[in-house]
Amino acid sequence: MKVLKFGGTSVGSAENINKVISILQQESQHSRLVVVVSAVGGITDKLLEAARLACNGDPSYIDHFNAVSAIHISLISGLFKNTEDAVALLTENLVSEKLEDLKKLLNGIYLINEISPKTSDKLLCFGELLSSIIISNALKSRGLDAELKNSQELIITDNNFNNANVDFELTYLNTQLYFKSNKTKITVLPGFIAKSVHKEPTTLGRGGSDYTAAIIASALDAEQLEIWTDVSGMYTTNPKLVKQAKPIVKLSYQEAVELSHFGAKVLYPPTVLPVLEKKIPIVIKNTFNPEALGTTIMTQDNSTGKSPVKGISNIDGISLLTLQGNGMVGVPGFSKRLFETLAQQKINIILITQSSSEHSICFGISEGDAIKAKTAIDETFEYEIALHKIEPIHIESDLSIIALIGDKMKSHQGISGRMFSTLGKNNVNIRAIAQGASERNISAVINKNDVKKALNSLHETFFEVKTKQINLFITGVGNVGERLIEQIQQQKNYVKANLKISLRVVGLSNSKTMLINNEGVELKTWKEQLSQGSKASLDGFLEAVKSLNLRNSIFIDITANNDVAHMYPDYLKQSIAVIACNKIACSSELDYYKTLKQLSLKYNAPFLFETNVGAGLPVIDTLNHLVTSGDKIHEIQAVLSGSLNFVFNNFNSENTFYEIVKQAQKEGYTEPDPRIDLSGIDVARKILILARESGYDIELKDVQSDNFLTPSAMEADSVEDFFKTLTDDEQHYQKLYQSAKNNQCQLKFVAEFKNGKAKVGLKEIPKNHPFYNLEGKDNIVMFYTERYPEQPLIIKGAGAGADVTASGLFADIIRIANN
Missing domain, CATH: 3.30.2130.10 (VC0802-like)
Incomplete structure (x- = not known):
C-alpha cells in the first residue's frame, strides 16, 4: 500500500485535479492507494480572512465566502462532463450543504464578533472537507474504485486547538481497523483535520496535510509515502533565488528535516517523524511533471565520493x-x-x-x-x-x-x-x-x-561544476567598450568551457542612457537596448549595482571622466571589483591612489588598471610580479604612447603634421581631443603610474614634461582651433623632423624614471638604441632592476588601438575571475 498526498496547488483547479486523477489511474494499477488531499490552493487563507472580517464586524466577510463558494462550484462544473449525472448531482448537493454550514458559522462569528481557537479549527476544516468530497467523486465519475473517508474519524488528538497533538495509539488502532475491513482501491482522506477525544474538530497546524499522510503511512506500514507538489523534489537551494538550483535525488531523514526547518517549504518538518521509526521512504514528486525523478528521503546514504553538502x-x-x-x-x-x-x-x-x-x-x-x-x-x-x-x-x-x-x-x-x-x-x-x-x-x-547573493555564491561553490559567474557593469561603451563587448560575446563559450568562468554583462552606460538587466544583457542587440534605456546617471548606475547585490561583480570604467574615476571607492566598499581603463584615478593625488589600494585590500575587491599603461601589454602585471618577488626597480625607460609613436613614425617631409594627427584621430589612436596625447600629459600619467607601482611616492606635478607643441597649440580653446594651429605652425614640426633626420635619428616621445624622478619629452633616438626601430603604434618598456641591472627586462608590442585595449580589459576580467 502507498500513501499519496496532494497539496493545494495540485488540486487548485479542474485542470490540475485531472492531472492528479491521471496519476492515480496509473498508480492504482500497481498498488492500493490512500490519497490525502489539501484544501484547494488559497482557500485556507480566504477562510482566515473571512473569519477576521466577520470577527471585526465587517460585513464584507460575505464576499470572501462567496469567493470560496464560487471556486468550488466552478471545480464541479469543470470536472464533471455531464452535470446531470448522479455523481455530479450528489457532489453538488454535498458541497452545497457544507457551504451552507460554513456560511452559518461565519454568520455566527459576525454576530458575536469573536472567534475562539476551537471555532477557528471548526472553520478551517471546511477547506479539506470540500476538496476531498469533490476529488473522491471525480474519481468515481471516471470509473475508479474510490471512496471518501473522513480523517476526523481516524485521527484522534488532544484539545490543543490550531495545533493539536495526536494520540497515536488510538489513531493507529482506528486506521488499522478501518483499512483491514475496507478493500477499496483508492481511499481519499482530507488532510490537516482531526477530532479530539471529546469529538471536537481540531487541526494539525499549517502543513498538516503532510503530517496526516505520514501518520496514515506509519499506521499502515505503507511501502512508501509520496508527497505530490508543484516542484520536482527538494532542491539544492531556493530555485526562485538561484536559477542553477537542482533537485536532490536522495536525502536522509535528518537532512530533510534540517532543510525543511530552514525554509524548504516542500516538506512540513513533523512529516518525517511518524515514518522515521519505521523507515518508510518519502518521495517528493511533481504533479505537473510526474516523470521527473523527484527526491527520495530514506535512511542515510552510505555511498562515498559524493559532496557532503546536500x-x-x-x-x-x-x-x-x-x-x-x-x-x-x-x-x-x-x-x-x-x-x-x-x-x-x-x-x-x-x-x-x-x-x-x-x-x-x-x-x-x-x-x-x-x-x-x-x-x-x-x-x-x-x-x-x-x-x-x-x-x-x-x-x-x-x-x-x-x-x-x-x-x-x-x-x-x-x-x-x-x-x-x-x-x-x-x-x-x-x-x-x-x-x-x-x-x-x-x-x-x-x-x-x-540572501540572494549568499545563496548564489554558496551554490556556485558547493554544487556547480566549478563554474564561476562574473557579473559585469560597463561604463563607457564607445570604441573600446564596443570592442570589449564583442570580445565577451565571441569568447564567452570558450571561457566557460575551458576556464569555467561564465561572463554576464548586467549593466551598460554611456553619457546619455544606461541599461540594467538582472538576467543579463543580450549582447547581440545591446546597442538597441541601450538606446531605449533610462537616463544616464553615475549615482543611479551605482545604486542599481548596489541594489542588485550580485556576487562576483566587476565595475569597468572605459571613460576618461574625472567624476567616474572618483566613484571607485563607492564600488570597492561594496566589495565590487574595479577595472579602470581611465588613467585619472591612478594618476591623481597620491593619497587618493593609496586610498583605492587600501580599500581594495580591506574589502577584498580587486582594483586592476593594466590598460592604463601599454593598452593590452602586460606592463603593470609584470611590474607587480617583479616587486612582489622582492626585486627593486632602479630605472624605467619607455615609449608609452602608441598615438605619438604612430604620429612620429608616419610624419615626414612629404606630408604635414596636421594630416598625420588627423589620421591618428580617425583611426582611434588618439583621444577625441588629440591634445591629451600630444601634450604629453597622457605619457606623464603613465610613467607616474609605473613609478607608483614600483613603490615610489610621486605626484603628477613632479613629472618633468618637455613639450614639443607650440604655445598657440597649447593655448587653443577647442579641438578645431588646435588643428588650425597645426597647419599654421607646420614649419615648427618640420624643423623637428629635419633635425632628427640630419642626425640620423628617429623622433620618439620618451618617458624616463630614474633616482626617484620622472620626465617625459620628445627625443632624437640614435640607430643603436632599442627605441629606434619601434614601428607603428608599438610601445616599449625597459625595466632596469636589481636582477636586471645591465640588460633590462623589455616588454614590447602594440600599445594603442581599440582591439588591443579591449583585450587588456578582458585580461583583467579573467584575472579577477581566477582570483
Whole structure:
C-alpha cells in the first residue's frame, strides 16, 4: 500500500485535479492507494480572512465566502462532463450543504464578533472537507474504485486547538481497523483535520496535510509515502533565488528535516517523524511533471565520493536578540531564566550562540516575536539591569539565516572554511554563527538583503561544476567598450568551457542612457537596448549595482571622466571589483591612489588598471610580479604612447603634421581631443603610474614634461582651433623632423624614471638604441632592476588601438575571475 498526498496547488483547479486523477489511474494499477488531499490552493487563507472580517464586524466577510463558494462550484462544473449525472448531482448537493454550514458559522462569528481557537479549527476544516468530497467523486465519475473517508474519524488528538497533538495509539488502532475491513482501491482522506477525544474538530497546524499522510503511512506500514507538489523534489537551494538550483535525488531523514526547518517549504518538518521509526521512504514528486525523478528521503546514504553538502537553505524574517553583561560571567542560571521566559511566552528559538567568556548569549527568533521577547526578558532581568550587571536586550532586525546542510559534513575538513570564505569574498557580513555537534548544519545570520547573493555564491561553490559567474557593469561603451563587448560575446563559450568562468554583462552606460538587466544583457542587440534605456546617471548606475547585490561583480570604467574615476571607492566598499581603463584615478593625488589600494585590500575587491599603461601589454602585471618577488626597480625607460609613436613614425617631409594627427584621430589612436596625447600629459600619467607601482611616492606635478607643441597649440580653446594651429605652425614640426633626420635619428616621445624622478619629452633616438626601430603604434618598456641591472627586462608590442585595449580589459576580467 502507498500513501499519496496532494497539496493545494495540485488540486487548485479542474485542470490540475485531472492531472492528479491521471496519476492515480496509473498508480492504482500497481498498488492500493490512500490519497490525502489539501484544501484547494488559497482557500485556507480566504477562510482566515473571512473569519477576521466577520470577527471585526465587517460585513464584507460575505464576499470572501462567496469567493470560496464560487471556486468550488466552478471545480464541479469543470470536472464533471455531464452535470446531470448522479455523481455530479450528489457532489453538488454535498458541497452545497457544507457551504451552507460554513456560511452559518461565519454568520455566527459576525454576530458575536469573536472567534475562539476551537471555532477557528471548526472553520478551517471546511477547506479539506470540500476538496476531498469533490476529488473522491471525480474519481468515481471516471470509473475508479474510490471512496471518501473522513480523517476526523481516524485521527484522534488532544484539545490543543490550531495545533493539536495526536494520540497515536488510538489513531493507529482506528486506521488499522478501518483499512483491514475496507478493500477499496483508492481511499481519499482530507488532510490537516482531526477530532479530539471529546469529538471536537481540531487541526494539525499549517502543513498538516503532510503530517496526516505520514501518520496514515506509519499506521499502515505503507511501502512508501509520496508527497505530490508543484516542484520536482527538494532542491539544492531556493530555485526562485538561484536559477542553477537542482533537485536532490536522495536525502536522509535528518537532512530533510534540517532543510525543511530552514525554509524548504516542500516538506512540513513533523512529516518525517511518524515514518522515521519505521523507515518508510518519502518521495517528493511533481504533479505537473510526474516523470521527473523527484527526491527520495530514506535512511542515510552510505555511498562515498559524493559532496557532503546536500543543500543550502534559508529562513527570512529573523531578529537577533542579545543578552550581555559582565554580571553574567561565571554566574549560573542566566540561560535557564532566559529560556524559561521565552518558553512561557511561547516563543520559538531558531538559533542560539554563546560566547565562551559567558559574557553574552545571542539567539534568533521570528521577527514578529522580537518586541514581545524583549519586553518579557527585560522584565525577568529587571533587577540585574537596574544594577548594571547586564544590559537591556538588544534587538537587530531585517536578518535572515542561511544554513549549509549535509549528514557527512563532519567527516570532511574545510566545509565551514569554504562557506565563510565564499561569503567574505562577496561582502556578506555574518552577524552570528551556529553549528551543532553533529555538524549536520552550519548556520549563519546575515542581512536579508544579502540572501540572494549568499545563496548564489554558496551554490556556485558547493554544487556547480566549478563554474564561476562574473557579473559585469560597463561604463563607457564607445570604441573600446564596443570592442570589449564583442570580445565577451565571441569568447564567452570558450571561457566557460575551458576556464569555467561564465561572463554576464548586467549593466551598460554611456553619457546619455544606461541599461540594467538582472538576467543579463543580450549582447547581440545591446546597442538597441541601450538606446531605449533610462537616463544616464553615475549615482543611479551605482545604486542599481548596489541594489542588485550580485556576487562576483566587476565595475569597468572605459571613460576618461574625472567624476567616474572618483566613484571607485563607492564600488570597492561594496566589495565590487574595479577595472579602470581611465588613467585619472591612478594618476591623481597620491593619497587618493593609496586610498583605492587600501580599500581594495580591506574589502577584498580587486582594483586592476593594466590598460592604463601599454593598452593590452602586460606592463603593470609584470611590474607587480617583479616587486612582489622582492626585486627593486632602479630605472624605467619607455615609449608609452602608441598615438605619438604612430604620429612620429608616419610624419615626414612629404606630408604635414596636421594630416598625420588627423589620421591618428580617425583611426582611434588618439583621444577625441588629440591634445591629451600630444601634450604629453597622457605619457606623464603613465610613467607616474609605473613609478607608483614600483613603490615610489610621486605626484603628477613632479613629472618633468618637455613639450614639443607650440604655445598657440597649447593655448587653443577647442579641438578645431588646435588643428588650425597645426597647419599654421607646420614649419615648427618640420624643423623637428629635419633635425632628427640630419642626425640620423628617429623622433620618439620618451618617458624616463630614474633616482626617484620622472620626465617625459620628445627625443632624437640614435640607430643603436632599442627605441629606434619601434614601428607603428608599438610601445616599449625597459625595466632596469636589481636582477636586471645591465640588460633590462623589455616588454614590447602594440600599445594603442581599440582591439588591443579591449583585450587588456578582458585580461583583467579573467584575472579577477581566477582570483
